[in-house]
Structures are given as C-alpha cells and as structure tokens.
Amino acid sequence: MNRTTQSLIAAVAVLAAVTGFAAANVPGGSGDDGAKAAERLPVERTSLLCPVPSSSDLAETSYTAFTPKSKDSEEAGKAELLPATQALTEAASKGDDEAKKKAVKPFLTSKTPGKPVAGEESGAESPALIGTADGRLAPGWTVQQTTTYAAGSGRGVQGANCTAPDTDFWFPGASTAKDRSDYVHLTNPDDAAAVVDVELYGPDGRIKSEVGESIQVQPHGSVPVLLSTLIQKEQTNLTMHVSVRSGRVAAAVQSSDDKLGGDWLPASADPAGRVVLPGIPKDATSVRLVAFAPGSDDADVKVQLASPTGSISPAGHATLHVKSGMTTAVDLGDVTKGEAGSLVLTPTEDAVPVVAGLRVVRGKGADQETAFIPGTSVVGTRATVADNRAKGSTLSLVAPGKTAKVRVTASAGTEGGTPASRTYTVKGGTTLGIKPPAPAGLKGAYALTVEPLSGAEVYGSRMLEIPEDGVPGFTIQTLPDDRGTVSVPDSEQDLTVLQK
Structure with a gap:
C-alpha cells in the first residue's frame, strides 16, 4: 500500500469520526431539516455620537438620554457619554481599558431603562461626545442634543439626535449661499483613523473639489468642515454625499x-422610490423641497401633501422631475395653509431611488x-425621541397608505413624574x-416612544418649540425605528459541508 493510499484512508477515517461526533451533538438530538424563521431579539450594544454643539460663547446646550423599557x-x-478627547485616544492606542476609564470622566451616565437623564453645557468649549450602551440599556438608547442661541448667526434653537456611526450619508438641502455657514461634523468613535470623502452636487451636477477628498478623522476625534471652503462658487441648493x-x-x-x-441638517434615509418627509408645521411661512437622484436614471415623482383631512397636490407642483446626479429644488411657499402636513414623494411610473x-x-x-426635515425611515417596531418639555412639543404622525393605530408613551421626567400612554x-x-401625553407630575424633560399597534406603515416627527424675544425658535427630529431589536436567524449544523 503506497503512502498516498494510506493518507486517503486516514483522511476518510477522520471525516467519519468528525461526522459521527457532529451527528451525535446536533442541538436537541435530531437533525431537523431547514432553517427556522429569524427571531427578533434586543440588541446588546448601541453606539451613538453627538457632534460639537457650538463654537459660540452664547450657546446653552442640554443633553437628554433615554432607553425605553424592553422585554427580554x-x-x-x-x-x-464620554467626551471625544486626546486623553481617550492615547489610552485606547495603548490598549489600556483601565487607563481609558480613568482618562475621561463620563459626561452623562444612564443606569435604569424607562428613566431619562439629563446634563447641560455652556459656551464654546463643549466637545463632541462618544456614547456606548450595553445590556439592558442598549435597546432603543436615544440621546437628544438641544442648543439655544440668544443672538448671532444661527440664533434660535438647534437640535439633533445623536447618531450611530456609518459609512455612507446623503444630505439634500446643504448650501454655500452668502448668508449660510454650513459645517459637516465628522466624528470617529474607533481606535483607528477614518478616511472620508465629501462630494457636493449642484443643479448642474457634481462640483469638482480635491479639498473634499481623503479627509482624515483621527481616532476618537471630530472634524468640522466648512462647505464653502470646498468649492469656489456660491451654491444655494446642494446635495452632499459623505462616503x-x-x-x-x-x-x-x-x-x-x-x-x-x-x-442641524440630519442625513436623509437611504435612497428609495418613495420618500416621506413628516411634520411640516401648520404655521410654516416658507418650505423648500430639495431632491436628488444618485443613480444613473432620472426620476419623476408625484408630490403630495398629506394634510389632516387627506392627500392633495400642492398647486403648481403636482410632479417633480429630478435629473440624475443633479440637485433639484422647488419653493413650495406656505404649503400647509394653517394645517400641519407631511410631504410624500412617490414614483409616477418606474421607481427610481431618490x-x-x-x-x-x-x-x-x-x-x-x-x-430641516429629511426623508426618513418608517417607525417600524418602535421609535423614540428624547428632550420633550412641559410646553412646546408637537408630534406629527403620517400614514401614507392605509389607516394605522399607534400607541404613544411618555416616560417619567428627568426629575420626577409618572409615565402616561395614549392610543x-x-x-x-x-x-x-x-x-x-405628558407625565403626571412632570419635572424636567421626558421622552416619547411611538409603537405601531396595527394597520399600515407610519412615519413621524417631533417639533420642539422654545420661543424667545419674538423669535419662534424650534427644531424638528424625525422618528425612524430606534433599532432596539435585531433579526437573528436560527442556525443549525449542516454536516454536508464536511463532505465537500
């Protein structure tokens, strides 16, 4: 018997042994056929990043963090929430977790689901924040950053939901107009540097700029980039792509x-054939729609306003033609005419993502x-928005298709109160x-969760009003799914892979 034959026999013996062991250790003792349907389970870890709130000494910023109560x-x-600082970066580069904890004191800490916590910062020295939540605090963890300015450029209210890190973002509605100062804030939560490209698209297509290429964002760092430094000509309506x-x-x-x-201008939802922009205030005096088709095909969309009584087409703007790779903008004026509404864009024929x-x-x-109101994702299983006050919060819910029923729950306040719920x-x-609904005996700020109970898809947003000295200060945050659960498919052993 030659050496090749002996090796082959040995390999077959090993395969048989492994196969026999695996067959004897199939979960449940059976070789059940087929994979089971995916199960939705609570996420175990959530990451959020809050940008630098302001460079103004007059800024007053509040942070509200909240995790809804979840089963299982x-x-x-x-x-x-930790400040993004050099000390944290140096500790991380050494792989020293203990030094990392000692280097930076947490700005805000949550320990109990269902109870929001809050913190405040003043002036221009507030850093970007890097946040992580694990265990029972992870599912649906939400942080709202709200800044008020008494005077100066941008005065009023600027609010933002702190967001999860990603690799691709679209911002229709950016500008380098004379009166505008638009900064894109890039925040890196990781231990290695990130390399980012910023592309700008105007009404004539992409605007070439080498300055926007290969922007370095250091570990645990945040970089603000003034858009007007990327291109020479002023552009009133732009779409920005961050990759x-x-x-x-x-x-x-x-x-x-x-x-x-x-x-704050948040990123739009991923390109899609239908786009929902919920929660235009009833007293809006001017509304501008900015749209962009990132693919190779032009898009023709129907424009409809979902009002409290039904869907109508704005006068003179029933349809919109969006050329591929070019930003299209249209002024709709006071389109809501005294009634809160939402804009819904749907394809007239073939669906082209926009x-x-x-x-x-x-x-x-x-x-x-x-x-600003970006195109947003459906509420899904549950949506959460923090930093609601005793006065000034308005919730807008839109069902573009069929009728839907939802439950809205107000949490306890940061300083006291009893949760309340309404359908x-x-x-x-x-x-x-x-x-x-507001918590009974409310003290401080509270959070809202929206849960669809039956019917069709629902989209939503929350407007927070903080008027001052005649200025109707306000900010709007959309309500996409809070990603409190993740789909986990059931897996089983497949012994056939050992025979291939």
Missing part, C-alpha cells in the same frame, strides 16, 4: 443663517427661524398632529 433584555447594563473609505464616522451638518436662524429634504421657515421679518388612529393618507 439583559438584567445588567450601562450607558455612558467613508476606511473606518466609520457619524456625520451631521450644522447650518447657520445670518437672517433665518439655523438648525433622497430629499425640506427646509422649513417659521416667523416673519427679522423674527424668522429655520429647521391614536392615523387615517390613511393623512397627517395627525397632536400634543403628546
């Missing part, structure tokens, strides 16, 4: 206007303020604007 979550857990070559970042645009106040956003202005003359019906093709 871990018993233990903690959520912390990450290596690593990952959180990206958000801070927009300040010399006359119209300002706000991204879209709204710039919304309230007030008149010198007392105007701005907020609402959103008729198909309409927007329901409501003053949400």
Whole structure:
C-alpha cells in the first residue's frame, strides 16, 4: 500500500469520526431539516455620537438620554457619554481599558431603562461626545442634543439626535449661499483613523473639489468642515454625499443663517422610490423641497401633501422631475395653509431611488427661524425621541397608505413624574398632529416612544418649540425605528459541508 493510499484512508477515517461526533451533538438530538424563521431579539450594544454643539460663547446646550423599557433584555447594563478627547485616544492606542476609564470622566451616565437623564453645557468649549450602551440599556438608547442661541448667526434653537456611526450619508438641502455657514461634523468613535470623502452636487451636477477628498478623522476625534471652503462658487441648493473609505464616522451638518436662524441638517434615509418627509408645521411661512437622484436614471415623482383631512397636490407642483446626479429644488411657499402636513414623494411610473429634504421657515421679518426635515425611515417596531418639555412639543404622525393605530408613551421626567400612554388612529393618507401625553407630575424633560399597534406603515416627527424675544425658535427630529431589536436567524449544523 503506497503512502498516498494510506493518507486517503486516514483522511476518510477522520471525516467519519468528525461526522459521527457532529451527528451525535446536533442541538436537541435530531437533525431537523431547514432553517427556522429569524427571531427578533434586543440588541446588546448601541453606539451613538453627538457632534460639537457650538463654537459660540452664547450657546446653552442640554443633553437628554433615554432607553425605553424592553422585554427580554439583559438584567445588567450601562450607558455612558464620554467626551471625544486626546486623553481617550492615547489610552485606547495603548490598549489600556483601565487607563481609558480613568482618562475621561463620563459626561452623562444612564443606569435604569424607562428613566431619562439629563446634563447641560455652556459656551464654546463643549466637545463632541462618544456614547456606548450595553445590556439592558442598549435597546432603543436615544440621546437628544438641544442648543439655544440668544443672538448671532444661527440664533434660535438647534437640535439633533445623536447618531450611530456609518459609512455612507446623503444630505439634500446643504448650501454655500452668502448668508449660510454650513459645517459637516465628522466624528470617529474607533481606535483607528477614518478616511472620508465629501462630494457636493449642484443643479448642474457634481462640483469638482480635491479639498473634499481623503479627509482624515483621527481616532476618537471630530472634524468640522466648512462647505464653502470646498468649492469656489456660491451654491444655494446642494446635495452632499459623505462616503467613508476606511473606518466609520457619524456625520451631521450644522447650518447657520445670518437672517433665518439655523438648525442641524440630519442625513436623509437611504435612497428609495418613495420618500416621506413628516411634520411640516401648520404655521410654516416658507418650505423648500430639495431632491436628488444618485443613480444613473432620472426620476419623476408625484408630490403630495398629506394634510389632516387627506392627500392633495400642492398647486403648481403636482410632479417633480429630478435629473440624475443633479440637485433639484422647488419653493413650495406656505404649503400647509394653517394645517400641519407631511410631504410624500412617490414614483409616477418606474421607481427610481431618490433622497430629499425640506427646509422649513417659521416667523416673519427679522423674527424668522429655520429647521430641516429629511426623508426618513418608517417607525417600524418602535421609535423614540428624547428632550420633550412641559410646553412646546408637537408630534406629527403620517400614514401614507392605509389607516394605522399607534400607541404613544411618555416616560417619567428627568426629575420626577409618572409615565402616561395614549392610543391614536392615523387615517390613511393623512397627517395627525397632536400634543403628546405628558407625565403626571412632570419635572424636567421626558421622552416619547411611538409603537405601531396595527394597520399600515407610519412615519413621524417631533417639533420642539422654545420661543424667545419674538423669535419662534424650534427644531424638528424625525422618528425612524430606534433599532432596539435585531433579526437573528436560527442556525443549525449542516454536516454536508464536511463532505465537500
């Protein structure tokens, strides 16, 4: 018997032994056929990043963090917001977890689901924050950052949901106009540097800029990039694409206007054939729609306003043609006519993915303020928004298709209060604007969760009003699914792989 034959016999013997062992150790003692349906389980870890809130000495910033109560979550857990600092970077580079904890004191810590916590910062020295939540604090962990300015460019209210890191972002509605100062903030949560490209698209297509290529974002660092430094010509309406070559970042645009106040411009939902932009205030004096088709095909979309009584087409803007690779903008004026509404874009024929956003202005003359509404994802299983006050919160829910029923729950306050809940019906093709339930005996700020109970898809947003000296300060945050659960498919042993 030659050596090759002996090796072959030995290999077969090993395969038989491994196969026999595996067959004897199949879970449940049976070789059940087929994979089971995926199960939704609570996430075990959540990461969020908050951008630098302001460079103004007049800024006052509040942070509110909240995790909804969830079934089947871990018993233990903690959520912390840490400043993005060089000390943290140096500790991380040495792989010294103990030094990392000692290097930076947490700015905000959550220990109990269902109870929001809050913190405040003043002036221009507030850093970007890097947050992590694990165990029972991870499912649906949400952080809201709200900044108020008494004067200066961007004065009013600027609010942002702290966001998870990713590798691709679209921002329809950015600008380098004379009165605008738009900064894209890039924050890196990881121990290695990230490399980022920033591309700008105007009404004539992509605007070439070498300055926006290969931007380095250091570990646990945050970089603000002024968009007007990337291109030479002023552009009123732009779409910005942030793509990450290596690593990952959180990206958000801070927009300040010399006359119209300002706000954070969040990233749009991923390109899709249908885009929903929920929660245009009933007293909006000016609404601008900015749309972009990132693919190789032009897009033709139907424009409809979902009002409290039904869907209508805005006068003179029933359809919109969006050329591939070119930013399209249209001014809709006071499209809501005294009633809260939502804009719904749907394909007229073939579905071509688009991204879209709204710039919304309230007030008149010198007392105007701005907020942005990006195209958003469906509420899904549950959506959460923090930092609601005793006065000034308005919830907008829209069901673009059929009628839906939802439950809205107000948490306890940061300083006291008893949770409250109420069920609402959103008729198909309409927007329901409501003053949400507030906790009994409320002290401090509270969080809202929205849970669809039956019916079709629901989209939503929350407007927070903080008026001051005649300026209708406000900010709008959309309500995508809070990603409190993840789909985990059932896996089983497949012995056939040992025979291939």
